[in-house]
Amino acid sequence: MNKPKVAIIGAGKMGEAIIAGLLKSGEYSSRDIQAVEVVESRRQYINQTYKVKCLSDVKKAANFGDIVLLAVKPSVVGKVLEQIGPLLKRGKVLVSIAAGVTLEFMRKFLSEQVPIVRVMPNIACSVREAMVTFCPTSNITEEELATVTNMLSLLGRVMRLDEKYLNLATGLVGSGPAYIYLIIDALADAGVRLGLPKDVSITLAAQTTLGAAKMVVETGEHPVKLKDKVATPAGTTVEGLLELERGGLRATIISAVSKAAERARGLSPA
Ligand SMILES: NC(=O)c1ccc[n+]([C@@H]2O[C@H](COP(=O)([O-])OP(=O)(O)OC[C@H]3O[C@@H](n4cnc5c(N)ncnc54)[C@H](OP(=O)(O)O)[C@@H]3O)[C@@H](O)[C@H]2O)c1
Numbered sequence: 001m002n003k004p005k006v007a008i009i010g011a012g013k014m015g016e017a018i019i020a021g022l023l024k025s026g027e028y029s030s031r032d033i034q035a036v037e038v039v040e041s042r043r044q045y046i047n048q049t050y051k052v053k054c055l056s057d058v059k060k061a062a063n064f065g066d067i068v069l070l071a072v073k074p075s076v077v078g079k080v081l082e083q084i085g086p087l088l089k090r091g092k093v094l095v096s097i098a099a100g101v102t103l104e105f106m107r108k109f110l111s112e113q114v115p116i117v118r119v120m121p122n123i124a125c126s127v128r129e130a131m132v133t134f135c136p137t138s139n140i141t142e143e144e145l146a147t148v149t150n151m152l153s154l155l156g157r158v159m160r161l162d163e164k165y166l167n168l169a170t171g172l173v174g175s176g177p178a179y180i181y182l183i184i185d186a187l188a189d190a191g192v193r194l195g196l197p198k199d200v201s202i203t204l205a206a207q208t209t210l211g212a213a214k215m216v217v218e219t220g221e222h223p224v225k226l227k228d229k230v231a232t233p234a235g236t237t238v239e240g241l242l243e244l245e246r247g248g249l250r251a252t253i254i255s256a257v258s259k260a261a262e263r264a265r266g267l268s269p270a
Helices: 013-024 040-050 058-064 074-087 103-107 123-127 142-153 163-174 176-193 198-219 223-230 236-246 249-266
Strands: 006-009 033-036 053-055 067-070 093-096 116-120 130-136 156-160
Touching: 006 013, 006 058, 013 033, 013 040, 013 123, 033 040, 033 058, 040 053, 053 058, 058 074, 067 074, 067 142, 074 103, 093 142, 103 116, 116 142, 116 163, 123 130, 130 142, 130 163, 142 156, 163 176, 163 249, 176 198, 176 249, 198 223, 236 249
Parallel strands: 006 033, 006 067, 033 053, 067 093, 093 116, 130 156
Antiparallel strands: 116 130
16 A cells, blocks of 8 residues: 555544645645545535545445545444445455544454554644544554655654553644634733734734744643743733733643543543
8 A cells, every 4th residue: 555545534624634634735636535424515515625535435436535534524434334334344444533433442353464553633634733642452563654744744743652642632633723713812802902903913922822822832841941042031921921820821731632632532422
């Protein structure tokens, strides 16, 4: 398997983000991807927007894909696997991004020879800047693992984790963009309060967020060290930091991620 064909079962928000990311990478063309959707209007949308064949027949797509990627809601995973499980033979890899759905649960529907990779990405797949965490079953060969990680790395940064950490990754990686969007919107509202137009303010807030994140990723410096570089003694930033501490920003974020991770554990259909 060099460049595997990818069948994406469920072309909702995440399925679409993955299609967009793979096509933007330039490594994939529309012919290398097929999708499956239940709603006719959605099938037409995917077909017209991405020129990707979008079918209603999940079995056809499962036959097409070397990688069969489940992007349906966690509660639907069992139903889909009942249909396609018998079609997945040695040489194909099942990839699932369904929150909370364990490798053990999916294993029950598949032959022992078919490897499974449980993945937790986020919506930034669409701009190829996702954090993509994953855990494979032990029966995966090195070649199959390389093929899957190469495909996933077109969508952002990949990191292999023990399965026990994947629910935690759901709270942080999967849900994380929503928390950051809220923070960007709050920063932008602050700009509006001070008299800036909202669109200008959103650009200032978003680019500031992007730059700050890039500093952490590229320098490898601890975020607290970077924060200390911005906050000069008796300066303006430290006044703002005091307000964030008073408002319990850190405690609130820690508890939000913990709640989301707990919820992911509760989504397993097993
Ligand atoms: N949203 C995120 O940021 C995020 C991040 C990481 C992981 N995930 C995981 O990604 C998965 C998809 O989430 P999402 O946000 O993309 O949800 P979504 O927008 O609801 O997408 C799921 C899609 O699958 C379709 N579908 C349902 N049953 C199907 C079937 N039998 N065959 C083919 N397609 C079917 C749905 O159609 P209908 O609308 O008609 O039901 C829907 O379009 C979930 O398991 C979630 O846990 C999501």
